[in-house]
Amino acid sequence: MDYSQFLSMRPEISLMAVMVILFLYDLFSGEKGRSYFHMWACVLMTVHIALNLIPPPEPASIFGGMYRCVPMMSVVKTILSFGTLIVMMQAATWLGREDTQHKRGEFYVLTLSTLLGMFFMISAGHFLTFVLGLELASIPMACLVAFDKYKRHAAEAGAKYILSAMFSSGLMLYGISYIYGTTGTLYFDDVPAGLTGSPLQVMALVFFFSGLAFKISLAPFHLWTADVYEGAPTPVTAYLSVVSKIAAVFTLMMIFLKVFAPMMQLWQDMLCWIIVVTITVANLFAIRQQHLKRFFAFSSISQAGYLMLGVIGADNAGLTALVFYALVYLAANLAIFGILTVTEQQTNGKMTLSDYNGFYRTNPRLAFLMMISLFSLAGIPPFAGFFSKFFIFMAAFRAGFELLVFIALLNTVISLYYYLLLIKAMYIQPAEQPIATFRSDRYTQLSLILCTAGVIAFGLFGTVYNWISGFN
Numbered sequence: 001m002d003y004s005q006f007l008s009m010r011p012e013i014s015l016m017a018v019m020v021i022l023f024l025y026d027l028f029s030g031e032k033g034r035s036y037f038h039m040w041a042c043v044l045m046t047v048h049i050a051l052n053l054i055p056p057p058e059p060a061s062i063f064g065g066m067y068r069c070v071p072m073m074s075v076v077k078t079i080l081s082f083g084t085l086i087v088m089m090q091a092a093t094w095l096g097r098e099d100t101q102h103k104r105g106e107f108y109v110l111t112l113s114t115l116l117g118m119f120f121m122i123s124a125g126h127f128l129t130f131v132l133g134l135e136l137a138s139i140p141m142a143c144l145v146a147f148d149k150y151k152r153h154a155a156e157a158g159a160k161y162i163l164s165a166m167f168s169s170g171l172m173l174y175g176i177s178y179i180y181g182t183t184g185t186l187y188f189d190d191v192p193a194g195l196t197g198s199p200l201q202v203m204a205l206v207f208f209f210s211g212l213a214f215k216i217s218l219a220p221f222h223l224w225t226a227d228v229y230e231g232a233p234t235p236v237t238a239y240l241s242v243v244s245k246i247a248a249v250f251t252l253m254m255i256f257l258k259v260f261a262p263m264m265q266l267w268q269d270m271l272c273w274i275i276v277v278t279i280t281v282a283n284l285f286a287i288r289q290q291h292l293k294r295f296f297a298f299s300s301i302s303q304a305g306y307l308m309l310g311v312i313g314a315d316n317a318g319l320t321a322l323v324f325y326a327l328v329y330l331a332a333n334l335a336i337f338g339i340l341t342v343t344e345q346q347t348n349g350k351m352t353l354s355d356y357n358g359f360y361r362t363n364p365r366l367a368f369l370m371m372i373s374l375f376s377l378a379g380i381p382p383f384a385g386f387f388s389k390f391f392i393f394m395a396a397f398r399a400g401f402e403l404l405v406f407i408a409l410l411n412t413v414i415s416l417y418y419y420l421l422l423i424k425a426m427y428i429q430p431a432e433q434p435i436a437t438f439r440s441d442r443y444t445q446l447s448l449i450l451c452t453a454g455v456i457a458f459g460l461f462g463t464v465y466n467w468i469s470g471f472n
Helices: 003-028 037-051 071-090 101-122 127-145 152-183 199-216 225-231 234-258 261-287 292-313 316-347 364-378 384-398 402-427 442-460 463-469
Strands: 060-062 067-069
Touching (some): 003 060, 003 071, 067 071, 071 316, 101 127, 101 234, 152 199, 199 292, 225 234, 234 316, 261 402, 292 402, 364 442
């Protein structure tokens, strides 16, 4: 047997090595050793990212075509790994609490298990591999959502997430069964030859997309999102809103382009309506929110709609724009959730819009970083969010969806309004008892520096977009 083929699975192998090392460390380290647990977890994840920073030059296919890897997939895996590292760094204060410090090992293993599942989703060349990866990503995520199991909202959020995941997986598997029944194969390379656009295949496409739309939080499959985001621990909410969403959207685009290419006109028309409803509904509901985790839940639903503009572009430019948008969104959103996480821990759970009144007067640096990140999410120049929106709008415009791009632009104005509500609270609204001045831990400080650097640098230097485009 030629074991050299496993070199194509370098990201998965190195990630599994990190998981095993952390598991053994948690098992055998003493009380003193556990005080360094978080440091070693971050160091090992950094080594994992460094080992996979340069994608392999040639595409590879192993296990009879059930696993495949192309350079762009490796780029996305690196982005997801970087996002996971940022979340782990921001979880330092939360994991240091008396009620969670004994569960650090579980948090790392569960988080890395979901990441491993996303890797298999991305590299799937067969529907069974894809489903295995999806479930490996979904089941540990439900455990993370309910991590603070003795808190009522956490238990409720975990129940809602696992029930939604079960229903969406069943719906997706029902669609996949139709694909196999009408084409006789589940290999991504072989399915297009058997697609004729029959009613059963149309149903298969709709069911498959509906199942994955639950994971992405596209309307009308988004109803679980706000409740789960509110009930989950804030670092888990950050992970759920960014890392899992990016993996699901990229995988959907790969499957649409690879498997359902003969039905492109059908799924583009379907996506067009879904995108309009998703962005519009999310923006309108975000305006009404007072709890910040629900506020950013609807913001993430809106951002998912913008990500889908890259999918509907259905070409290399759309794929590049999608990956670049995902990278910028990751930096901006994780910066915001990093500030929310450390503020929540320092203030014993303050998380409403009014709690941040006068935040600038007591914590000017965090307020400034929050403002920069919000401007990036809204697409205000010169921050990276402006350029990511420009590229993804161009991809959809070139595909002939001019009206869709116009509606998305109008919704950008709405999103700017509700992002300004938080900026107004921090800088303008008076507060009788503003959040007291506090100092965040070093891990959070470093994560915020990295995210803010990304928000600024990705907008000023076009080399990042060109680098991503080079792997297409």
